[in-house]
Amino acid sequence: MKKALITGITGQDGAYLSKLLLEKGYEVHGLVRRSSTSEVNDVRLRHLGVADDVRLVDGDLLDLSGLIRTFRDVRPDEVYNLAAQSFVKSSWQQPILTGQVTAIGVANVLEAVRLEAPGARFYQASSSEMYGLIREPLQSETTPFYPRSPYAVAKLYGHWLTVNYRESYGLHASSGILFNHESPLRGVEFVTRKVTDAVARIKLGLSKELRLGNIDSKRDWGHSRDYVEAMWLMLQQDKPDDYVVATGRTVTVRDMCAIAFKHVGLSMDEHLVIDPQLFRPAEVDVLLGDASKARRILGWQAKTTLEDMIVEMVEADLRRLAR
Ligand code: NDP
Ligand code: GDR
Numbered sequence: 559m560k561k562a563l564i565t566g567i568t569g570q571d572g573a574y575l576s577k578l579l580l581e582k583g584y585e586v587h588g589l590v591r592r593s594s595t596s597e598v599n600d601v602r603l604r605h606l607g608v609a610d611d612v613r614l615v616d617g618d619l620l621d622l623s624g625l626i627r628t629f630r631d632v633r634p635d636e637v638y639n640l641a642a643q644s645f646v647k648s649s650w651q652q653p654i655l656t657g658q659v660t661a662i663g664v665a666n667v668l669e670a671v672r673l674e675a676p677g678a679r680f681y682q683a684s685s686s687e688m689y690g691l692i693r694e695p696l697q698s699e700t701t702p703f704y705p706r707s708p709y710a711v712a713k714l715y716g717h718w719l720t721v722n723y724r725e726s727y728g729l730h731a732s733s734g735i736l737f738n739h740e741s742p743l744r745g746v747e748f749v750t751r752k753v754t755d756a757v758a759r760i761k762l763g764l765s766k767e768l769r770l771g772n773i774d775s776k777r778d779w780g781h782s783r784d785y786v787e788a789m790w791l792m793l794q795q796d797k798p799d800d801y802v803v804a805t806g807r808t809v810t811v812r813d814m815c816a817i818a819f820k821h822v823g824l825s826m827d828e829h830l831v832i833d834p835q836l837f838r839p840a841e842v843d844v845l846l847g848d849a850s851k852a853r854r855i856l857g858w859q860a861k862t863t864l865e866d867m868i869v870e871m872v873e874a875d876l877r878r879l880a881r
Contacts, residue, residue, distance in 0.1 A: 563632050564588045565619060565667060566640030567612065570743045571683070573602035575638060575786040576612050582790070587632045589617040589625075589641065602743045619663030622670065629674035636793050638681045639667045642713075645747055646687060649709035650839055656708050657715075664716035668723045668731070679730040679793040682720040685713045686737040686778070686804070686845045698848040699735065699800050706840045717800075724798050732792040737804035737847040740867060741782040742874035749811055750779065754868060757818040758875035760829055767829050771836030773812040776844040780805045781862035791856040804847020805860040817868045822876075 562579050566572045567588025579586050586608075593599060603609035615632070617624045619641050642660040643649065649656040664682060671680050689697045690706035705711045717733050724731040744751035749770070759765035780803075788803040819826040852858045 559585050560635045561585045562636045563634035564638045568599045571640050573606050574782045577606045577608050586612045590614045622666045625670040629670045634678050636679045640683045646707050646709045649707050653708035657712050660712035661715035681789050682733045684717040684733045684735045688714045696848045730798045732798040733800045735802045737778040739780045739782045739785040742871050753815050753818050754871035755875045761822040767831050769831045769833040776808040776810050778804045778808045778845050778847045779864050780860045781867045784861050788858045801852045802847050802849050804849045808846040818872050821869050
């Protein structure tokens with residue numbers, strides 16, 4: 559039985575990846591941060607019905623000695639480094655913490671792999687945010703990076719360190735440059751889930767408005783359930799490498815929002831308020847990924863359309879709020 563260790567197992571992707579790996583017969587271990595409530599933060603794992611099947615270990619990306627101990631105990635075959643301070647807007651409020659977790663955290667995990675599990679295969683959760691100020695209309699593995707937030711700068715460090723450990727130490731280390739991916743398990747601070755949650759509240763009479771910032775920015779949105787499959791496929795290749803994972807379609811925040819309002823039969827214009835406080839100090843205007851390398855080598859392609867995903871998310875929020 560193969561063993562996988564997932565950092566960030568309590569997040570959106572950690573939950574979907576756990577489910578996928580359990581279905582494939584893996585023993586799944588995950589790193590969790592202790593909280594003063596002494597309740598295990600496993601709501602997403604519970605939502606997918608896998609909380610009792612994964613083995614959770616206390617740990618933090620900032621604590622190298624704890625990571626080393628965990629790697630020694632678990633002896634993983636595959637390591638998925640999904641943990642991060644992942645909210646772009648917060649990275650301006652907390653640039654140092656973001657750098658510590660999202661950049662230096664990767665160095666800690668790579669060191670633990672190098673010292674305790676050099677034969678393990680490693681996946682780094684890199685991001686399309688690294689492209690930032692776009693200079694090529696379609697972004698692939700060869701497009702130059704120009705990060706536009708402390709988060710993106712930190713992710714760039716993690717990406718290059720992964721490449722460097724592959725080249726320096728011969729680690730089987732791959733970096734997935736994933737474009738935005740969402741689901742009913744997405745944190746409510748991210749724009750798709752903020753929209754589907756608000757639309758469901760308005761529909762149920764619990765709220766009247768939805769406040770957003772820049773609705774002209776464009777994103778290439780896919781489903782987390784599809785994207786974790788690409789992560790797994792990368793680690794099944796003989797050769798480690800870097801891959802863009804995207805749908806190849808880009809849509810404005812405004813048009814994504816319109817899908818949600820239309821689904822419940824409400825007028826977007828009557829409820830949407832633009833709030834200048836929600837604009838970012840620097841914006842990534844448009845992202846559009848070219849995933850042809852993933853299609854060619856991994857045999858991967860996105861399965862879920864934006865429309866189907868937004869409808870799934872609105873329906874999940876309606877059910878949750880009705881309860
Ligand atoms: P989430 O924000 O949902 O999950 C982040 C996870 O990281 C949580 O489990 C969180 O734990 C954990 N974490 C945060 N800080 C620490 C720390 N110091 N030590 C240990 N664990 C920590 O992110 P997603 O699931 O959406 O994304 C997964 C990864 O993929 C992230 O690295 C993200 O930056 C990256 N990514 C995401 C994309 C997307 O569109 N979703 C696109 C491209 C990249 P806790 O529950 O305790 O907060
Ligand atoms: P992003 O996702 O920054 O692309 O990072 P987010 O959903 O936060 O923003 C997408 C776009 O929507 C605009 N926007 C708003 N965003 C939020 N959150 N809230 C609002 O009210 C709002 N109004 C407009 C934003 O300005 C932006 O243009 C996500 C994260 O998951 C990262 O971790 C990941 O690396 C990238 O996707 C790829």
